[in-house]
Amino acid sequence: MEILMTKIVIFTTFLGLILGFTHRNEYINIATIENTNFDTIPSNLAIYGAQVFKENKCQRCHKLTTDGKKRLISLDGVGGKYPASWFYNLLIDPKAMIPKTRMPSFASLFDKALDNSKFEAMLVMKDKSDWTQTVDSKWEQLNLEVDKLKTSIKQDLNGKGEELSSEGLALIAYLQSIPTSPLLVAQYEKENLLREIELAKHEVEFQKVLNKEPSVITDIANKPLKSDMKIGKKLYIENCGVCHGQEGQGTIGPNLTDDYWIDGNDSYSIAKSIIVGKPEYGMLAFRNQLNPQEIGQITAYLRSIKETNHPDGKAGQEKRIE
Numbered sequence: 396m397e398i399l400m401t402k403i404v405i406f407t408t409f410l411g412l413i414l415g416f417t418h419r420n421e422y423i424n425i426a427t428i429e430n431t432n433f434d435t436i437p438s439n440l441a442i443y444g445a446q447v448f449k450e451n452k453c454q455r456c457h458k459l460t461t462d463g464k465k466r467l468i469s470l471d472g473v474g475g476k477y478p479a480s481w482f483y484n485l486l487i488d489p490k491a492m493i494p495k496t497r498m499p500s501f502a503s504l505f506d507k508a509l510d511n512s513k514f515e516a517m518l519v520m521k522d523k524s525d526w527t528q529t530v531d532s533k534w535e536q537l538n539l540e541v542d543k544l545k546t547s548i549k550q551d552l553n554g555k556g557e558e559l560s561s562e563g564l565a566l567i568a569y570l571q572s573i574p575t576s577p578l579l580v581a582q583y584e585k586e587n588l589l590r591e592i593e594l595a596k597h598e599v600e601f602q603k604v605l606n607k608e609p610s611v612i613t614d615i616a617n618k619p620l621k622s623d624m625k626i627g628k629k630l631y632i633e634n635c636g637v638c639h640g641q642e643g644q645g646t647i648g649p650n651l652t653d654d655y656w657i658d659g660n661d662s663y664s665i666a667k668s669i670i671v672g673k674p675e676y677g678m679l680a681f682r683n684q685l686n687p688q689e690i691g692q693i694t695a696y697l698r699s700i701k702e703t704n705h706p707d708g709k710a711g712q713e714k715r716i717e
């Protein structure tokens with residue numbers, strides 16, 4: 396017993412030295428790979444999982460935040476990204492979830508039972524002062540967490556996953572607790588801002604069409620290049636074909652190849668129909684899906700097929716069918 400205690404003291408002193416040098420980041424820093432800061436990991440099972448992460452050298456390929464070594468794949472924010480069953484499938488068979496990935500399988504972790512004494516050693520690292528009183532209750536809490544996580548994964552897997560009470564499960568709990576770093580949040584915010592600026596620029600062009608003023612859209616629609624026509628046709632098939640037919644002959648939506656038009660078939664009117672849509676008839680506004688150039692290209696394509704009378708065209712409809 397005394398030898399064991401001495402070992403623990405040496406062990407904890409050593410760890411204390413390492414942990415002592417780690418500083419706490421402002422956000423919940425679950426772990427820095429080299430020295431996991433166990434104090435900030437919220438769940439017992441995740442504490443266990445952090446250890447499993449280290450033991451299996453996930454850090455050979457991964458880092459936990461966006462900054463850091465370029466060659467490492469960041470797991471920043473991965474905690475909020477997928478359901479637990481996704482992580483399960485990834486660890487069992489990575490290629491099933493990410494085609495062609497070079498991440499190896501860690502299926503064997505689901506054969507490794509969770510070990511009470513191993514967990515105890517982790518708690519020693521976590522808190523040197525009063526770990527003795529809390530080990531049992533923490534182990535109990537851990538097992539409750541196991542049951543909860545297991546139930547949620549099994550539901551997703553239709554009852555599969557008998558092997559779940561294992562180190563693999565602890566690792567999933569840990570992955571689920573990896574937060575989004577402030578740096579990544581800032582990056583997302585910047586991307587959103589740029590997107591908003593871009594959309595505002597689009598909106599200027601859309602308004603010109605609605606006011607029947609020349610714009611990028613009508614310029615392209617009226618004088619398309621060959622490439623514009625090609626792209627316009629492709630975009631039409633992808634976005635509009637389901638309702639208006641692959642060749643504009645009409646299905647749910649009206650035939651666009653006849654000479655019956657409800658809202659006019661000049662460039663302004665066609666572009667307007669695309670920009671604002673017909674929400675009351677099931678056609679969404681495309682102003683947030685397509686940019687002005689693309690709407691110009693589709694309009695050019697529609698101008699080229701209008702009044703060509705597709706042989707299988709849907710019967711014309713001059714007025715709205717209420």
Ligand code: HEC
Binds near residue numbers: 469
């Ligand atoms: C040999 C390198 C390697 C090792 C070791 C490795 N991975 Fe991966 N991992 C990858 C690659 C490559 C990807 C796919 C990234 C991509 O292509 O976008 C990946 C993807 C992931 C993802 C998905 C990330 C996302 O945002 O979609 C998770 C989670 C993950 N790994 C966890 C782990 C865990 C946990 C371990 C240790 C048990 C581990 N990996 C070990 C290479 C590795």
Ligand code: HEC
Binds near residue numbers: 639665668676715
């Ligand atoms: C979910 C089905 C749906 C999709 C997808 C859809 N539309 Fe429509 N569209 C309709 C319906 C229904 C109408 C008829 C509304 C009405 O009665 O005024 C319509 C009307 C139109 C009109 C006006 C026709 C006229 O007679 O004035 C145009 C032009 C048009 N759509 C083009 C498009 C283009 C281009 C796309 C793809 C970018 C598209 N639509 C995608 C269902 C759809």
